[in-house]
Amino acid sequence: MAKGSPTKKAEGPEYIRIVFDLPRHYDWSTGSYLGKVYAEAKENKKMVAPRCPKCKKLWARPPSPVCPKCKVDMGWDWVELPLTGTIFQYTYQVYPLWDPHEGERWSNPHPPAIILLDNGIYFRHLLEETDTKKLKEGMRVQAVWEEDYEKRGKGFQDILYFRTIEE
Ligand SMILES: [Zn+2]
Incomplete structure (x- = not known):
């Protein structure tokens, strides 16, 4: 046995400490449709929504590349709200x-x-x-x-x- 007694293991769970550096800055892609909404709001103070070429419904939230109702490509027909x-x-x-x-x-x-x-x-x-x-x-x-x-x-x-x- 080595000199001195081995350190007795502490009872109970062991904890590790994790420090998060907040706030974390990051960039993320909005995609073309949501990006269009963000850009018009930031640059022009406008609310826009894409219009379905088939049913003519505006889909503002969320702006979708596919009409949720008709399941067709929305195209790029934007309407100012x-x-x-x-x-x-x-x-x-x-x-x-x-x-x-x-x-x-x-x-x-x-x-x-x-x-x-x-x-x-x-x-x-x-x-x-x-x-x-x-x-x-x-x-x-x-x-x-x-x-x-x-x-x-x-x-x-x-x-x-x-x-x-x-x-
Ligand atoms: Zn539609």
Whole structure:
């Protein structure tokens, strides 16, 4: 036996420590269709969607190279979506609101809503107005874009929220 007694192995599981260097920056390809949506939002502050050559339906979310209904190639016929619409439905949020996945407090106070855009497409986004006493279905709203070019690059999320408008 060597001099000294061997080190007694610790009881219980052994742990290793892993340190993640966050945030991690990475690039990923959006593909041509989703890339078109991201580019139009970032460069031109426009919402676009491809139109099916057969059924003429617009597929905004997600933009698809194949029509989910007709199963035909969508081609490259893009339509600009209107930035105004009518509140079809909204959700009242009660605080504190916790993210069920992350367990962290939700920081965005803007009510999620379904907005009927002026071309007849239902579009899910946020409302600027947080006072539920002022919110009503049927109210007219308009998209408000992130004005800082460097902060854009999130596709439809480059729209911060929809603002109530008087017409
Ligand atoms: Zn179609």
